[in-house]
Amino acid sequence: MKNFALIGAAGFVAPRHMKAIKDTGNNLVTALDNFDSVGVIDSFFPNADFFVEFERFDRHIEKLKFDKNTCLDYVSVCTPNYLHDAHIRFALRREADAICEKPLVLNPWNIDALTKMEEKTGKRVWNILQLRVHPSIIALKEKIANGPKDKIYDIDLTYLTSRGNWYYTSWKGDLSKSGGIASNIGVHFYDMLTWIFGDVKKNIVHIHTHDRAGGYLELEKARVRWFLSINENLLPDEVKAKGQRTYRSITIENEELEFSSGFTDLHTRSYEEIIKGNGYGMEATRKAIEIIHNIRHAEPIGLNGDYHPLANEKQVSHPFNK
Helix, strand or coil: CCEEEEECCCCCCHHHHHHHHHHCCCEEEEEECCCCCCHHHHHCCCCCEEECCHHHHHHHHHHHHHHHCCCCCEEEECCCHHHHHHHHHHHHHCCCEEEECCCCCCCHHHHHHHHHHHHHHCCCEEECCHHHHCHHHHHHHHHHHCCCCCCCEEEEEEEEECCCCHHHHCHHHCHHHHCCHHHHHHHHHHHHHHHHHCCEEEEEEEEECCCEEEEEEEECCEEEEEEEECCHHHCCHHHHHCCCCEEEEEEECCEECCCCCCCCCHHHHHHHHHHCCCCECHHHHHHHHHHHHHHHHCCCCCCCCCCCHHHHCCCCCCHHHC
16 A cells, blocks of 8 residues: 655545545545645545645654654645646655646756656656546557558647636636646647657647637647637537537547547546556656647747637637726
């Protein structure tokens, strides 16, 4: 049984990590969040110690080590994007491996610095890249690998996931903290696409505003038109009619990739591989980090070239500018 700590226990994704820790037969020793609405812990590890102050959390971990000979094996990081780097560093200093939600970091050079810490401490940094363990995505990778070697595939990626006005007040609406829409809701798609279709040859941004981003990625084996948005008005009518607030679509050569199901236990599968030493480390995520960094700093070129059809949809004002 491995001992875990978890930072960011009140976050949206934290219960998936708690479930993965429990499902793999391990123990959550302690957790931290500055927000104390964390009753979900009772569903998984009611005996875990919980702290709202980092200093007391850090002190507790040290006392466990020296007073009870209880050491951490892993620290799971579920905090806002801009804090991942610091909390990964904390894990390594505490002689534990880090398991971090995506995006691992916001800038490519953060990977370089953390790699030096890995080498110095002998501990590892693992990233949750759950699409890489999704059965449909694995099958697609095998299909492309076994297909024509010189074929360039035409792909449209559309991901619409509605967010209310709270989004703009939270850290997610702060570009310096979240990295923007591409980092928040697109990074796992970029990772999946480069994992299957190869390195980036071109990265063009057509539009990038507070509620949407769209562009064109040319990969070794694919031409990708992509569009991401948190604006519910862009949802297809049939999705709205069902009362749903999320729509995802990936078409490859005009054929829809079906991967709407199979998401239930992807974190658990990821943890299983990490604990066996087969998880995805920092270099695995570098391409996606470079993509989101370049998107964030690119000057949008507007509706020129091969852009996604939704890129020309009517813009709306920022809710705080009404």
